[in-house]
Amino acid sequence: MTQQNMPPAQETRGTLEQDRIRKAIWIGGAGSAIEYFDFTVYAFLATTIAAVFFPSSDPATGLLLALAVFAASFVFRPIGGLVIGHIADKYGRRPALIIAVVGMGIATASIGFLPSYQTAGIIAPILLVTARIVQALAAGGEMGGAGTYVAEASPPEKRGFVTSTTMLGLMIGTLLGAFTVAMLNLALTPEALVAWGWRLPFYISVVFTLIALVFRKRMEESNKFEDLEERQVTKAPAVILFRRHLKIVLLTTMIALTSQASYYLVFTYLGTYFTRAGLVDPPIAAIATTCTLAIATVMIPFWGKLSGRVGRKPILIGSVGLTLILIYPLFMFMGAGAISAVVGQILYGLIVSAHLGVLVAVISELFPTNVRSTGFSMGFNFAAILGGGTAPYVSTWLIEKTGSLLSPAFFIMLVASISLIGALLIKESKGKELQG
Numbered sequence: 001m002t003q004q005n006m007p008p009a010q011e012t013r014g015t016l017e018q019d020r021i022r023k024a025i026w027i028g029g030a031g032s033a034i035e036y037f038d039f040t041v042y043a044f045l046a047t048t049i050a051a052v053f054f055p056s057s058d059p060a061t062g063l064l065l066a067l068a069v070f071a072a073s074f075v076f077r078p079i080g081g082l083v084i085g086h087i088a089d090k091y092g093r094r095p096a097l098i099i100a101v102v103g104m105g106i107a108t109a110s111i112g113f114l115p116s117y118q119t120a121g122i123i124a125p126i127l128l129v130t131a132r133i134v135q136a137l138a139a140g141g142e143m144g145g146a147g148t149y150v151a152e153a154s155p156p157e158k159r160g161f162v163t164s165t166t167m168l169g170l171m172i173g174t175l176l177g178a179f180t181v182a183m184l185n186l187a188l189t190p191e192a193l194v195a196w197g198w199r200l201p202f203y204i205s206v207v208f209t210l211i212a213l214v215f216r217k218r219m220e221e222s223n224k225f226e227d228l229e230e231r232q233v234t235k236a237p238a239v240i241l242f243r244r245h246l247k248i249v250l251l252t253t254m255i256a257l258t259s260q261a262s263y264y265l266v267f268t269y270l271g272t273y274f275t276r277a278g279l280v281d282p283p284i285a286a287i288a289t290t291c292t293l294a295i296a297t298v299m300i301p302f303w304g305k306l307s308g309r310v311g312r313k314p315i316l317i318g319s320v321g322l323t324l325i326l327i328y329p330l331f332m333f334m335g336a337g338a339i340s341a342v343v344g345q346i347l348y349g350l351i352v353s354a355h356l357g358v359l360v361a362v363i364s365e366l367f368p369t370n371v372r373s374t375g376f377s378m379g380f381n382f383a384a385i386l387g388g389g390t391a392p393y394v395s396t397w398l399i400e401k402t403g404s405l406l407s408p409a410f411f412i413m414l415v416a417s418i419s420l421i422g423a424l425l426i427k428e429s430k431g432k433e434l435q436g
Helices: 008-044 048-054 059-090 093-113 123-152 158-186 190-195 197-217 223-231 237-244 246-276 282-310 312-334 336-366 369-388 390-402 408-425
Strands: none
Touching: 008 048, 008 093, 008 123, 008 158, 008 190, 008 197, 008 246, 048 059, 048 123, 048 190, 048 197, 048 246, 059 390, 093 123, 093 197, 093 336, 123 158, 123 246, 123 336, 123 369, 158 246, 158 282, 158 312, 158 336, 190 197, 190 237, 223 369, 237 246, 237 369, 237 408, 246 282, 246 312, 246 336, 246 390, 246 408, 282 312, 282 336, 312 336, 312 408, 336 369, 336 408, 369 390, 390 408
16 A cells, blocks of 8 residues: 555554654664764874873883773773663663763763873873763663664664664764864874864764754653553663573673674774874875775665565674684785775775674664663673773784784684674574564
8 A cells, every 4th residue: 555545544653653763763873973973083083192191202002001091991881881771771761861972972071171191190191081981881871772762663674774773873973083083184283183183073072962962852752661661660670681681691792792893993993003004194094994984884774774684693694704704814905005904994894884784683682671771781881891992902902912913803803703603693583573
């Protein structure tokens, strides 16, 4: 039956459903964009931040310290996921998502106002660590809350595509961060960037936060949560989660490991890697990463929509399997020169986009409604600790210890092996209703 021949009541229901889906996409995507704009800017400015907050006669030591702060903040993500996930599963998705975006915005803006080491001494890095911890607490509940809300607003036959837009927001935030840093590198001298230019992206994030807050203050509560509330909301979601669904949390962590590690490697660290290896200059590295992000961003909805036809599992297994097989040859190829570095980065980004395109749907479909947000946050954030925030630091450390520019590939091969086991263990969930 065409839309023109639909009865008025059915047509109205269809319009309302489309409106609800569009709102959910904006609500989930906007918060994810802010979160990853903030984290991307920090990662892309790691060398500059090292000079501002960790003066050292050895630049490599300063960079390691800056990356250590980047990695250490991830340790606090599960705490944020536990707290904000508890709010989402007990009091509603709406208040949890508002808290997450406000916390992220305040913490990020404060970084732009911090004094340098030269001005404040040891207080400067302490304040930086504090702001990063607050960022991590807010971010810990953001993806789980947003992914849950969008999944619950999606009809089963469209869930793959609709939930992929949450990762699309993540990529857009990363893309904006990469573009901003690229423009700073082109417009400013290295001295001006260290003196004041690095602060500008953190000020810009205030605007993004206000936009996301407007969307989230107007959002409706999830129908799935309201149905649950009519029966009985779980009083202690975390207790139920770890008593009854611990295996699913572990499985989620395994599945998400590769996307976390690969994301931070290909979209944030490789620019620094290329520069340190002498393959390309910093402005070209930033532009190459921006191009990789743009191509991967366009592909994410494609993979999400395809998963509604062929299933989540084949795409998940394919992306992880290709990562495991091709990562070492890709690192060899990228080390051959400037052109090879850029082409290799784009190829790696395409593989990662397939994993990201189905990840939110896969995780959301593993958990029941009463613990979905908490479970999503725990599994996703444990993977962020083990594979995400540590990826730039571990890669830098491996290169320093082994002297081989190929050594980061072995770290990715390890996490890809674990993710492949997880992908093989899950059941196909395409087209099925979410667990009640």
